[in-house]
Amino acid sequence: MAIDHRSHTPLYMQLAAFFRNQIESGQLRPGSALPSETRMTQEYGIGREAIRMAVSLLRSEGLVRTQRGHGSYVRDSVKRSTIELAAGSSAIARMPTRTERHNLGLDEGVPVLEIRDAEGETEVLPGDEVELTRPTKG
Amino acid sequence: MAIDHRSHTPLYMQLAAFFRNQIESGQLRPGSALPSETRMTQEYGIGREAIRMAVSLLRSEGLVRTQRGHGSYVRDSVKRSTIELAAGSSAIARMPTRTERHNLGLDEGVPVLEIRDAEGETEVLPGDEVELTRPTKG
């Protein structure tokens, strides 16, 4: 069984670890639905709050996406487009602001890349869709 | 006042927006403590769960750090060390795994930069301490 009520590890962490293993091992594939919250409360004998904390943890790790009124699903990794970091440019990784997340349509647990070019102009790119490269010279 | 119980906006979002404004405007400086949870329940007439959801939201945005038994504090932005992206290397931004977060000592809401060099070797760097650069030639 996955859940041990007498363990020192919090229930929500045990449950998150259970699904994290399933996701990373491929038993739960991208796009697959997690059981509904009420289903999990019955299945594992855990209260709804602990269930929600577990799913929230997986969301914050970028493993799961939740759609209200619908369910929680394993995030399918988008194919990344490679972007060349121009000479004189720099890049940092950070979490998006609320408006950035909304504008870019980002799921929870997805950072952004903030690019600053030589002129000081900045651009914010979705962290799950971009790979930053510096090509080898000719 | 900050909180409107009749608003359509959830209480926890109103409260998060209130502190987010204070942080981004500089009224709450890095290192400053947020009021304790019990203090906020009294101050704003909100239940503890809504309070915790608000603080959790700020944590996930990388604005706040919470220390158990101590309190929640405005995260002070570390000075970033600039790292040059080598030719033939690439970089992606993503959230850390639990072990990475532990090993790197990262707060919640802090992504990582995963660097892959020309040989395919990968390195994981703390996203809040690193700025990736590509210098102008000559």
Next chain:
DNA sequence: GGTCATTTGTACGTATGTATT
């Protein structure tokens, strides 16, 4: 369009555990 069941979201109360001072 409207209704209904399902599912997640918000929010309250309560209790207990654990970390820090």
Next chain:
DNA sequence: GAATACATACGTACAAATGAC
């Protein structure tokens, strides 16, 4: 030990989104 503060976890209730019909 005591006081304070955050963490975990249960129960309850209603709101809001979604999809099926």
